[in-house]
Amino acid sequence: MKCNDVFPGSAKLVEGVVPASSLLLIGPSGVGKTIFCKQFVYNGLIKGEACIYVATSESPKEIENSMKSFGFEVASYKANNMFRIVDCYSWKSGGASSTDWVIANPGDLAVVSMTIENALRGLTNIRLVFDSITGLTSTCRYNLAFFSKFLEILVAKIKNLNGNSIFVVAPEAHDQQFISYLRQIFDGTLEMKEDESGKEIKRLLRLFSLKGAAHKTHWTPFEITNHGIAVRNETELRCMMCSRLIEGEPHFETVGGNKLSFDSMECAQTYKRLKSVYGENFE
């Protein structure tokens, strides 16, 4: 990652300075969200920013080991308290954890909030990763309004600290209303998806929205390498229907309020037909 990247690929996707922001990172399981977040954290640490990592599906040890496997050495940052892991995971195996910020009952959002606040104590200019909203909601029966309030308060606290944050969510685990609600809470939305139209899976990233900065919204290919996420240089415009790279003039159609690009009129027609039959399930 380039040192001027705030998050992987930000130098390519955002024009000018990336404002301090809270971002929602949406993508299916296995697409690369967690490694994206770890890279975001590591890039902050090497710039001298303190980082908080709220983890619901990995133990602190697993996080460190996984980061190390990509060359993100965090042991020294952890030792001097610049890297703080809020452990929402170890309660599953009895609570033993290698971090000071352990949440014994993630179902109690007040406890989660208080523990994160403790982890933030004494820090300014921070980065926070919340990996993930999906993991946390799976541990409790939440009320949408109450959960949104919890997130809004957390986002506001980070903003007060002039911080950058990424909150992760896997859309397949939630209904459309929940995802729509989440989009409203954050300053911007990053989306990831897999293109399985060929023999090999391709991963794509786009900055769907970001308040306060001009940015590109095209799907951009990225790879997970031994050194983390590598966002490719070129932006690729792909057909929403057949996923092919659009080489000629794209055919644009507005469907459900979104301007979508297609390889051809035929692909656009097929997309609209399927959407008319399957509704929101067809994305």
Place this chain on the structure above:
Amino acid sequence: MSLGKTFAFHSYKGGTGKTTLISNLAALYAMSGKTVCLLDFDLYAPSLSTYFRKSPSFYLNDLLKGEADISDVLVDVGSELGVNGKLLAGFSSPKKEDVNEIEIKHELKWQLAAMRRVLAAKNQLFEKYKVDYLLLDTSPGIRYWSINTLAAADRLFLVMRISDMDIEGTKRMIKDIYDSLARFGSKYFIILNKVALASPTAKKLWEKEDAAGIAELEKDIGSRVVASIPCFCDVNFNRHEFLSAVKQPEHLFSKKLIGLSEAIKDL
């Protein structure tokens, strides 16, 4: 992209003769010098490989899984028939595990990814293979891959027999699915097949092609009837009917099929 046409043959119930009609039609177009591709999207009850007596290395199922390209799947069945144009076919796998996989194993995300591959393959057929007619055989009824196949086609042909079960089911299907597709450029038509000619129980209306009867049916269903093909025992009950329209050009069935191919080629 070329100006090739995509036709899907569908029905409410099974046994209406879709595969027989679409295979004969494909052969007729290929005989007339066109480049034709026939794909078996009856993934739940495949029969085209038996019809053509082929056991290919790759099936459409492999394309759906992302394990093969359309070029791997296509079999040139036209050369051995001596057609003037080209007849390429893609078969779906009759193996139990492959049918089960389509039926139950995969979730919506997989199905959508598979649909994207089908569309990419369709583009390739028109661009690389310069296909004039892409003919898609579908599963009967309202099933995931029937709908997907219909959505990929421009012209939809509902094959039905003259029975209340077929008529009422077809009407329901039009209301539930076809009208949605028609809002985005699809056009659908009716093909009456296995129409009784001289059955002692047949209504007088259908003892011969009856313009008034067809008009009444068109009004009832709300779609145009493009062909009415009689039931021929030697075709419909032949253990292995195989491209009768090409092999027996003087047969009335062949003449009806030629009429159908002419009637729909420019729709």
